[in-house]
Amino acid sequence: MNALRRHRALTRIWASDPGWKGWFTSVNHTDLGRMFLTVATFFFVVGGLLAMLIRAQLATPRSAFLGPDHYNQIFTMHGTIMMFLFAIPFFEGLAVYLLPKLLGTRDLAFPRLTAYGFWCYVFGGGMMIFALLAGLAPDSGWFMYPPLSSTLGAPGINPDFWLIGITFVEISAIAAAVEITVTVLRYRAPGMKLSQMPIFAWYALVTAVMILTGFPPLILGSILLELERAFGLPFFQVAQGGDALLWQHLFWLFGHPEVYIIFLPAAGAISTILPVMARTRLMGYGWIVAAAVSLAVLSFGLWVHHMFTTGIPHMGLAFFSAASTLVAVPTAVQIFAWIGTIAKGRPQLHLPMLWLLAFFATFVIGGLTGVMVAIVPFDWQAHDTYFIVAHLHYVLVGGFVFPMLAALYYWMPHFTGRRTYFKLGPTAFWLVFCGFHGTFLLLHWAGLMGMRRRIDTFDLGQGWELINLIASVSSFVMAIGFALVLVDVAINALVAIRGSRDPWGAGTLEWAMTTPPPAYNFASLPQIGSRDPLYDTPDLPAQLARGEGYLGDPSRNRRETLTIDIASARPRYIVVFPGNTALPVVMSAVTGLFFLGMLLKAYWLVPISALGVIACALHWVWSLGRSRPEGPLPAGRGLSLGTAAEASDPPGWWGSLFLLLADGTFFGSLLFGYAFLWTVAPNWPPASYAEPGFPGALLVLGGAGLTVIGARLSLTVAALGLGLMMAAGVILLTEVPDSVAHAYDATVWVLVGYGLLHQAVCLLMTALVAARQQAGHAPATLYGARRVLRLWCSYTVLTSLVIAAAAGLPGALS
Amino acid sequence: MTSILRIALPLTLWLAGFSAIYGLHGLLCSSRWAVAGDDLPGRGLLIAAAAVVLVLQVALIGVLRSSIWSASDPVIRHISLGLGVVALVSSVWTLMPVLTVSHCL
Numbered sequence: 001m002n003a004l005r006r007h008r009a010l011t012r013i014w015a016s017d018p019g020w021k022g023w024f025t026s027v028n029h030t031d032l033g034r035m036f037l038t039v040a041t042f043f044f045v046v047g048g049l050l051a052m053l054i055r056a057q058l059a060t061p062r063s064a065f066l067g068p069d070h071y072n073q074i075f076t077m078h079g080t081i082m083m084f085l086f087a088i089p090f091f092e093g094l095a096v097y098l099l100p101k102l103l104g105t106r107d108l109a110f111p112r113l114t115a116y117g118f119w120c121y122v123f124g125g126g127m128m129i130f131a132l133l134a135g136l137a138p139d140s141g142w143f144m145y146p147p148l149s150s151t152l153g154a155p156g157i158n159p160d161f162w163l164i165g166i167t168f169v170e171i172s173a174i175a176a177a178v179e180i181t182v183t184v185l186r187y188r189a190p191g192m193k194l195s196q197m198p199i200f201a202w203y204a205l206v207t208a209v210m211i212l213t214g215f216p217p218l219i220l221g222s223i224l225l226e227l228e229r230a231f232g233l234p235f236f237q238v239a240q241g242g243d244a245l246l247w248q249h250l251f252w253l254f255g256h257p258e259v260y261i262i263f264l265p266a267a268g269a270i271s272t273i274l275p276v277m278a279r280t281r282l283m284g285y286g287w288i289v290a291a292a293v294s295l296a297v298l299s300f301g302l303w304v305h306h307m308f309t310t311g312i313p314h315m316g317l318a319f320f321s322a323a324s325t326l327v328a329v330p331t332a333v334q335i336f337a338w339i340g341t342i343a344k345g346r347p348q349l350h351l352p353m354l355w356l357l358a359f360f361a362t363f364v365i366g367g368l369t370g371v372m373v374a375i376v377p378f379d380w381q382a383h384d385t386y387f388i389v390a391h392l393h394y395v396l397v398g399g400f401v402f403p404m405l406a407a408l409y410y411w412m413p414h415f416t417g418r419r420t421y422f423k424l425g426p427t428a429f430w431l432v433f434c435g436f437h438g439t440f441l442l443l444h445w446a447g448l449m450g451m452r453r454r455i456d457t458f459d460l461g462q463g464w465e466l467i468n469l470i471a472s473v474s475s476f477v478m479a480i481g482f483a484l485v486l487v488d489v490a491i492n493a494l495v496a497i498r499g500s501r502d503p504w505g506a507g508t509l510e511w512a513m514t515t516p517p518p519a520y521n522f523a524s525l526p527q528i529g530s531r532d533p534l535y536d537t538p539d540l541p542a543q544l545a546r547g548e549g550y551l552g553d554p555s556r557n558r559r560e561t562l563t564i565d566i567a568s569a570r571p572r573y574i575v576v577f578p579g580n581t582a583l584p585v586v587m588s589a590v591t592g593l594f595f596l597g598m599l600l601k602a603y604w605l606v607p608i609s610a611l612g613v614i615a616c617a618l619h620w621v622w623s624l625g626r627s628r629p630e631g632p633l634p635a636g637r638g639l640s641l642g643t644a645a646e647a648s649d650p651p652g653w654w655g656s657l658f659l660l661l662a663d664g665t666f667f668g669s670l671l672f673g674y675a676f677l678w679t680v681a682p683n684w685p686p687a688s689y690a691e692p693g694f695p696g697a698l699l700v701l702g703g704a705g706l707t708v709i710g711a712r713l714s715l716t717v718a719a720l721g722l723g724l725m726m727a728a729g730v731i732l733l734t735e736v737p738d739s740v741a742h743a744y745d746a747t748v749w750v751l752v753g754y755g756l757l758h759q760a761v762c763l764l765m766t767a768l769v770a771a772r773q774q775a776g777h778a779p780a781t782l783y784g785a786r787r788v789l790r791l792w793c794s795y796t797v798l799t800s801l802v803i804a805a806a807a808g809l810p811g812a813l814s
Numbered sequence: 815m816t817s818i819l820r821i822a823l824p825l826t827l828w829l830a831g832f833s834a835i836y837g838l839h840g841l842l843c844s845s846r847w848a849v850a851g852d853d854l855p856g857r858g859l860l861i862a863a864a865a866v867v868l869v870l871q872v873a874l875i876g877v878l879r880s881s882i883w884s885a886s887d888p889v890i891r892h893i894s895l896g897l898g899v900v901a902l903v904s905s906v907w908t909l910m911p912v913l914t915v916s917h918c919l
Contacts, residue, residue: 185815185818193887194817194818194887194889194890195887195888195889195890209822285889286889286892286893286896287896289821289893290893290896290897290900293821293822293825293893293897294825294897294900297822297825297826297828297829298825298828298904300829301828301829301832301833301908304836313839313843313916313917313918313919314915314916314917314919315839315860315911315912315915315916315917315918316836316839316840318910318911318914318915319832319835319836319839319908319909319911322907322908322910322911323832323904323908326904326907326908330900566815566817566818567815567816567817567886567887568886675837676840678846679840679841679844679846680840680844
C-alpha cells in the first residue's frame with residue numbers, strides 16, 4: 001500500500017463526521033483540542049471585557065459608571081472566568097491537541113472522555129455566562145469566602161451559580177487530568193523511555209497529577225458550602241460547631257497549587273519552544289524535570305500563606321513563610337536553565353521568542369514580589385491591597401498568558417498548515433506588553449499607598465488618582481493589543497499561504513506529520529531512541545508515511561494504537577478506540593440537568609438525571625472491549641500483540657487508578673476538615689456522638705471482608721458484602737438523625753453519604769460484570785474488568801472502614 | 815511505575831511530614847490539648863516529630879542510592895536522588911521553626 005492510499009484509508013477510519021454533526025460526535029483529540037482552545041479563547045475575551053469594565057470604573061475617583069452590586073459581580077466573574085474557564089481549559093486544550101502528537105501516538109487514552117470533559121466545560125461555562133447576563137452572577141469574590149458567600153451574606157442564587165457551575169466545569173479538568181496521566185505513562189511511542197519524553201510531556205504529567213490532587217479540596221469545599229446553603233448543614237457556622245476558616249483552608253489547598261497548575265504548562269511550552277528559537281537543545285533536562293516536580297509538590301505546602309492575617313500562631317506562620325520562600329528555588333532553577341539555553345544557542349527573534357522575552361521580564365518581577373509577600377510582616381501590610389492584585393497579574397499574565405501566546409504563534413503553522421504571513425503580530429505584542437506594564441506596574445504602589453482590592457470606587461485626595469488613570473488607559477491599550485492578536489491569528493489561519501511541514505526546524509514528533517495534522521496523526525507509529533527524534537532521524541516523517549512503523553496497515557479497518565510498558569517503553573498491547581459518537585455530549589447534557597436541578601432546587605430532577613447519567617455510563621462501558629478474544633495480532637515491524645480487551649491492566653484500570661487518586665484526595669480533604677473542626681472550631685464537642693455499637697461494627701467489618709473476598713472469587717458474595725456495608729451506613733445515620741444540629745452530625749452525614757455512593761458504584765460495577773458473564777463474554781475478555789472491579793472494591797472497603805472509625809470512635813471512646 | 819514512585823516519593827514524604835507537623839502544632843495549640851493537661855511536652859513532641867521526618871528523609875536517600883531499589887534508567891536515578899536531597903533540605907528549612915519560634919503565641 002502506498003502512502004496516499006494509506007492516508008485515505010486511515011482518514012476514512014479516524015476522521016470526525018463531516019459538517020456540523022461532527023462538532024457533537026467527534027472524539028478526535030485534534031478536533032476537540034481546537035474546540036477547547038476556541039472556547040477558552042472566547043472566555044478569555046469575556047473575562048477581558050469584564051476587566052475593561054473594572055478599569056473604566058476605577059479610572060477616576062467617585063465614578064458612577066458601575067454601582068457596587070454590578071461591580072461585585074463583574075470582578076468576581078472576571079477572576080472566576082480567567083482562572084476556571086480560561087487558564088485551565090486552555091492548558092487542557094493545548095495538551096489535548098498536542099500530547100498524542102508529541103508522544104507519537106494517535107489519540108489520548110480515553111477519546112470519549114475527552115469529549116465528555118469538553119461538553120461539561122461548555123455547559124458549565126454556559127451556566128456561568130447565563131448568570132452574568134441575567135444579573136445573577138456570583139458576587140462574593142472568586143475565593144467565595146463565607147460568611148460573605150453563605151446565606152447570611154448572600155441569600156440569593158448568585159453564589160449557587162459559582163458553587164454548582166464551577167464544580168460542573170471541574171469534571172472537565174479531572175477528566176482531562178486522568179487521560180493526560182494515562183496517556184503520558186502508557187501511550188508513548190515504543191522506545192520512548194521516561195527520560196526521552198519531550199519536556200512538555202513531563203510538565204503535562206506533573207500538571208495533571210496536580211489537578212488530580214489539587215482540585216478535590218475545592219470540589220469538597222463547594223459541595224459543603226452548597227450543602228450548607230441548600231440544606232443548612234452547618235460546616236461554616238460557628239454557633240453550630242462549624243468554622244468559616246475551614247473554607248479558606250479547603251479553598252487554598254486548591255488555590256495555591258492552582259497557580260502552579262497554570263504556570264507549569266506554560267513552563268512546558270517555554271522549555272519546548274525556547275531551544276528551537278535558540279537553535280540548540282534544552283540545557284539541564286534532568287534539572288528541569290526535578291525542578292518541575294519540586295515546584296509541584298512544594299506548592300501543596302504553601303496554602304496557609306494566603307491566610308497569614310487570620311490569627312495563626314507564630315510557628316504556623318513561620319512554617320509557611322519558610323515553605324513559601326523555598327518555592328522560589330526550583331522556579332529559579334528553571335529560569336537559569338532557560339537563560340543557559342539561550343546563552344548556549346544562537347537565538348532568533350521570531351515572534352514566539354519575543355513573547356518568551358516578555359515572559360522573562362514580567363514573570364521574574366511577579367516571582368520576586370511573591371517572595372516579598374512570603375515574608376509575614378510585609379504580607380500583613382500588603383494583604384488584600386492592590387499590591388497583591390499587581391503581583392498576581394504579573395505571575396499569571398507573565399507566567400501563563402505570554403508563554404501561551406508564544407505557544408500560539410509557535411504552533412499556529414501546525415494548527416493551520418499555513419505560514420505566518422501577515423505581520424500584525426509584532427504590533428500587537430508591543431501594545432500588549434507596554435499596556436500590561438502600564439496597567440499593573442504602578443498598581444504595586446497604589447497597593448502600598450493603601451488602596452484595598454475589590455473597592456468599587458475611591459475618594460479624591462488619596463493619592464491614587466493618577467496611578468488609576470494611567471492603569472485604566474494602559475489597560476485599554478493592552479486590550480487593543482489582544483484584539484490585534486485575535487485578528488492576526490484569524491487572518492493568518494484563513495488566508496495566509498501554505499507552509500512547510502516543520503517551519504521552525506524543531507526536533508519533536510508533532511512536526512513529523514503533514515500540517516494541518518491528519519485525523520490519525522501518524523500513518524504508522526515510530527520507534528523512538530532519543531529526545532529529539534527529528535534531529536537524529538531526519539527521514540522519520542517519510543518512513544512513517546510509508547508505513548514502516550507500527551500499525552501501518554489499516555486493513556483491520558478500526559481505530560488502533562499501541563500502549564507501552566512505563567519504564568522500558570516496550571510495546572504491550574493494541575488498543576482499539578471507539579468511533580464517533582454523540583454519547584459524550586448527551587451524557588454531559590444529562591449531567592448538566594443534575595447540576596441544574598441542584599441549582600434551581602428542582603430536586604425531583606436530581607434523581608431522574610442521576611439515573612440518566614447511570615444509563616449513559618452503562619451504555620458507555622457496555623460497548624467497551626469484545627466478547628471473544630482475538631489473540632495476538634500483527635502490529636508491524638514483525639511484532640504480534642494482544643488487544644487491551646484481553647489485558648490484565650487495560651487502560652480502564654489505569655484510568656481508575658488515577659481517578660481514585662483524585663477520589664482519595666477528596667476523601668483525605670474531608671477527613672482534614674473533620675479534624676480541623678474537631679481541633680480548632682469553637683462549640684465542640686457536640687451534644688452527643690453517634691454510638692452505632694456492636695451490630696454496626698459487625699455489619700461493616702463483615703461487609704468489608706465479604707466484599708474483599710467476593711471481588712476475587714464470587715460476584716454474589718461481593719454484592720452481599722457491599723449490601724452489608726450499606727446497611728451499616730444507614731444504621732449510623734439513624735444515630736445522628738438531625739444533620740443540621742451540629743457540624744459533627746453534618747460531617748457524619750457527608751462521610752456516610754460518601755461511603756454509600758461508593759458502595760452503590762461498586763454494586764453497579766458488580767452487576768455490569770455479572771451481566772457480561774451472562775452475555776457470554778469469555779473469561780479472557782473479562783479479566784481486565786474484574787481487576788477494575790477489584791480495585792474499586794478495595795478502595796471502597798478501605799474508605800468505609802475509615803468512615804466507620806471516624807464517625808463511630810468518638811462515641812465509643814467518650 | 816517504580817520510576818514514577820522514585821520521583822514522587824521524596825517530596826511527597828516532605829509534604830506528609832510537613833503537613834503532619836503543622837497538624838500536630840494545631841492540636842498542641844488547641845483547647846483540646848489544654849484540657850488534656852498543661853504539663854504535656856508540646857515543643858518536645860514537635861521536635862521529636864521533626865527529627866523522625868529528617869531520619870526518614872535520610873533513610874529514603876539511602877534506599878534510593880542502594881541496590882535494593884535500583885532504577886533501570888540512569889537519568890531517573892539521578893533525578894530521584896536529586897529530589898531526595900531537595901526533600902531533605904526542604905525538611906530542614908521548613909521545620910526549623912520547631913526549634914526557633916514560640917509555638918502557640
